[in-house]
Amino acid sequence: MREKGVYSVQAVVKAIDLLEALAQGGESPSIAVLEKKLGLSHNKVFRLLATLEDKGLVERNKANNTFNLGLQAFEMAQHILKSDNLIRTAHPIMVDLAHKLDEAIYFTVANNNEVLFLDMVDSFQQIKTADLVGKRFPFFTNAAGKVIKSVSSVDLFKRRGIPNIKELEIELDQISRKGVAVDFNGLGDGICSVAVVIRDYAGKVVGALTLLAPSFRMLQDRLDNVVIPCMLEGAEALSMKFGYSRAYA
Numbered sequence: 204m205r206e207k208g209v210y211s212v213q214a215v216v217k218a219i220d221l222l223e224a225l226a227q228g229g230e231s232p233s234i235a236v237l238e239k240k241l242g243l244s245h246n247k248v249f250r251l252l253a254t255l256e257d258k259g260l261v262e263r264n265k266a267n268n269t270f271n272l273g274l275q276a277f278e279m280a281q282h283i284l285k286s287d288n289l290i291r292t293a294h295p296i297m298v299d300l301a302h303k304l305d306e307a308i309y310f311t312v313a314n315n316n317e318v319l320f321l322d323m324v325d326s327f328q329q330i331k332t333a334d335l336v337g338k339r340f341p342f343f344t345n346a347a348g349k350v351i352k353s354v355s356s357v358d359l360f361k362r363r364g365i366p367n368i369k370e371l372e373i374e375l376d377q378i379s380r381k382g383v384a385v386d387f388n389g390l391g392d393g394i395c396s397v398a399v400v401i402r403d404y405a406g407k408v409v410g411a412l413t414l415l416a417p418s419f420r421m422l423q424d425r426l427d428n429v430v431i432p433c434m435l436e437g438a439e440a441l442s443m444k445f446g447y448s449r450a451y452a
Contacts, residue, residue, distance in 0.1 A: 214251075217243065221251050222260065222276065231269035289410065290322045292444050293401075297324040297412065300437045304414065304430060307332060311347040311398070312410040314339060318348040321410070332394050332415045343371065346384035346398035347413040353378040354400060354408055382438070383431050387418055395421040397430055399438035404446025412438055 224232065224240050232240070237248050252270060255261035259275030293310045301308045301324040310322045317339040325331065342348030353375040378384045384398045398413040414434060421430065 217241065217247070218251050218255060221248070221255065222272065225261065225270060225272045226276075231264060231267075231271050233267075233269050237270070293410075293412070293441055294322060294324070296437050296441045296444075297322065300324075300412065300414070300433060301326060303433055306414050306416040306420070306430075309335065309347070309413040309415060310410055311351075311413045313342075313348075313351050313408070317341055318345065318351065318411075320347075320413070326416075328416075328420075330417055332391075332417065335390070335415065340390065344386075345389045345413075346386040346396035347411045349375060349386065350378055350382075350384035350398040350400045350411050351408055353384065382435060385421075385426060385431075387421075390415070393418050397421070397426070397434055399434045401438055401445065402442045402447040404448075406447065409445060412441065 220241055221237065224237060234245060234248050234252065237243075237252075238245055241248065243251075252261055252263070256263055256273070259273045261276070262271050262273040263269070264271070289312070290310060297308045297310060304326075305328060306326045308324050309320050311318050311320050313319075318341075319339050320335040320337065323334065323336045325334075340348065342352050382399060384396075386396045386398075388394065390396055394415060395418045396413055396415050398411045400408055401410050401412060403409050412434060414430065
């Protein structure tokens, strides 16, 4: 384990200290107040504020030259809170599925032009896939991305010049009708991914439950009679926790 602070970048540390000072509330501080609070020179505080202001993390009140957190800081906080809420809501159902199927279960979300693996409950199997928490993959390379895109536009693929777009459109249509995507080798040789979409109270997609397992354990009979029914049941239970009802589908 590395010693705390060994690899710290001081400019980043000071920028975070400044944001924390602004987040403490009370009256909006001036540069002079921030200098005293942070123990930094006027020039360093000025440059930090200017950089953070350029990124939208800090806003300056031009009338009295004081500073507050910017809208971008609040948006980032909302994204963090949303991700945390998604994980806390999804995790118990992920645990249940992992126990039933004894395979790794992930919660995945759309992130820009990719799918992000947010959380995972592992299996007890001796042979398992690598941990993908925090990893991002293009939508079309895996079941999670395909099941999410199956209920939205495929214009993204056209703009990115994906080959065999017609085949992809047919596959996405089939996934949309079945409610489940199954992919072999998209995330690596010998890896099978099975994904089901999760919706909220408005019918909007919030992510996907995704099973990852070695392909040799995902025989068609097991997929059809055990894995897919359990995943669909889990998806319905989790969607209901987010307020989704088939009546609004």
